[in-house]
Amino acid sequence: MQRSVQTPYHKIFNRRTLPPLFFVMTLLITCIGFYYLTNFHYLIIERPGVVVRSRAATNSEGLSTIPEGSKVSQLAHSNNWIKVRYDGSLEGWIPEWLLKDTHLQSDNAITAEFTKQTPVYQEADDKADPITTIPSQSYIPINYEGQGWSQITYEGEPVFVKTEDITIRSTPDVETKLSQEKEKKLSEEAHQKQVEELSNIAIMRKDNEFLYEEASIDSAVVYATEYQQEFTIIDSVSNDEGIDFYLVEDLYGVRGYINQLAISEPVYSIDHRSEPINRNLANATIVLDPGHGGEDPGTISLDQKHYEKNYVLPTAMTLKNTLEALGAKVIMIRSEDVFVDLAERVAISNESKADLFISIHFDSSYDTSFRGITTYYYHPDDDKFAYALNSGLAELDHPNQGVQFGNYQVIRENNLPSLLLELGYITNQEDLSLMQTSEYQQELADGIANGLVNYFDQINLVQ
Numbered sequence: 001m002q003r004s005v006q007t008p009y010h011k012i013f014n015r016r017t018l019p020p021l022f023f024v025m026t027l028l029i030t031c032i033g034f035y036y037l038t039n040f041h042y043l044i045i046e047r048p049g050v051v052v053r054s055r056a057a058t059n060s061e062g063l064s065t066i067p068e069g070s071k072v073s074q075l076a077h078s079n080n081w082i083k084v085r086y087d088g089s090l091e092g093w094i095p096e097w098l099l100k101d102t103h104l105q106s107d108n109a110i111t112a113e114f115t116k117q118t119p120v121y122q123e124a125d126d127k128a129d130p131i132t133t134i135p136s137q138s139y140i141p142i143n144y145e146g147q148g149w150s151q152i153t154y155e156g157e158p159v160f161v162k163t164e165d166i167t168i169r170s171t172p173d174v175e176t177k178l179s180q181e182k183e184k185k186l187s188e189e190a191h192q193k194q195v196e197e198l199s200n201i202a203i204m205r206k207d208n209e210f211l212y213e214e215a216s217i218d219s220a221v222v223y224a225t226e227y228q229q230e231f232t233i234i235d236s237v238s239n240d241e242g243i244d245f246y247l248v249e250d251l252y253g254v255r256g257y258i259n260q261l262a263i264s265e266p267v268y269s270i271d272h273r274s275e276p277i278n279r280n281l282a283n284a285t286i287v288l289d290p291g292h293g294g295e296d297p298g299t300i301s302l303d304q305k306h307y308e309k310n311y312v313l314p315t316a317m318t319l320k321n322t323l324e325a326l327g328a329k330v331i332m333i334r335s336e337d338v339f340v341d342l343a344e345r346v347a348i349s350n351e352s353k354a355d356l357f358i359s360i361h362f363d364s365s366y367d368t369s370f371r372g373i374t375t376y377y378y379h380p381d382d383d384k385f386a387y388a389l390n391s392g393l394a395e396l397d398h399p400n401q402g403v404q405f406g407n408y409q410v411i412r413e414n415n416l417p418s419l420l421l422e423l424g425y426i427t428n429q430e431d432l433s434l435m436q437t438s439e440y441q442q443e444l445a446d447g448i449a450n451g452l453v454n455y456f457d458q459i460n461l462v463q
């Protein structure tokens with residue numbers, strides 16, 4: 001009889017048991033492989049300023065700085081810190097929040113931004129109740145961050161907030177932001193103060209004007225005012241004829257009424273630019289404002305057949321072509337027969353970022369012999385623009401009334417250097433015949449363009 005020796009080894013590993021065992025082993029190795037692949041994968045450090053630290057905290061010892069583009073093995077993950085192996089053998093911790101935010105320069109010089117009411121703890125432990133809260137919209141520098149907690153100094157005491165409750169910001173960035181906000185607030189306050197100081201001042205801008213006893217040019221006169229005389233505005237009144245007056249007081253406390261058409265108010269000049277941004281016509285942008293339009297005909301000829309709105313438009317379009325031929329850009333307030341509110345004309349100009357504003361009109365008078373061109377300006381700073389532009393118009397072989405002050409809304413409330421041109425009288429037969437011809441319209445356009453060239457020459461000479 002043959003004795004077969006059956007050891008325990010043979011009991012486990014025989015022909016029947018080996019294939020399933022082999023299968024189980026393969027499965028196990030594959031699982032371990034997957035585990036390592038998913039949990040100990042590599043990480044490319046895609047930013048500068050990453051320091052490997054001995055513990056998962058920004059105040060722990062820095063072991064090495066990892067150059068940008070380096071590959072590290074990821075060993076563990078805890079509270080937004082990653083344990084890594086770098087350079088084969090060096091093991092330590094790097095903050096995950098630093099890798100995510102390229103605005104941060106390093107894991108130091110960091111500030112907590114509080115975007116909501118946030119609980120504050122005595123220790124880095126939320127088992128105890130919070131000792132207080134920090135209001136939202138606050139910024140506080142972080143002393144150090146680690147293990148999901150940020151230590152800050154609040155009311156002189158070192159305290160802790162949960163890192164997940166805050167947004168970590170770069171301290172220099174926060175300082176820049178806060179100082180810009182402060183500057184903006186200060187300039188707004190200065191602007192507001194200027195408005196308050198100037199809002200009740202009126203300056204006489206015409207000769208041969210009067211301080212009246214009543215709000216009427218037919219009333220008794222207190223005295224004849226001086227050019228540039230300053231008054232304090234007490235009240236605004238419109239009389240029965242629709243003329244606006246101010247009740248004012250002079251430096252000596254004498255009260256009376258002045259015609260609003262004869263005065264300027266410095267408050268309107270606060271945001272007014274005294275010169276164009278672009279220093280030559282070829283790269284300047286000009287806002288052209290053909291007056292009236294649509295339901296507003298403007299002035300009307302004696303025979304009631306001719307409307308101002310129908311002649312300012314072709315004149316402005318001719319001017320547009322002339323200026324564009326010289327390289328300038330033109331913004332038209334209207335290029336067809338439509339009504340545009342005065343306030344909207346001003347708004348378009350103020351939002352345009354253009355260089356200059358010119359409003360185009362034709363005049364009227366009860367005196368039918370009145371004719372010729374007048375250049376109006378409102379802001380004292382716009383006088384040189386007015387004189388330079390009118391010099392181009394004065395060269396034309398047509399009557400010219402020169403430069404005058406005009407209290408018109410489109411130039412008064414305009415932030416650009418701005419003029420209003422009255423290019424002839426619709427109530428004068430000769431001017432009316434002229435304004436209907438394309439020859440006269442082209443002459444006006446050339447005169448205005450020459451005036452603009454003179455103006456740019458002048459401001460460049462001064463600089």
Ligand SMILES: [Zn+2]
Nearest residue numbers: 291298361362
């Ligand atoms: Zn007009």
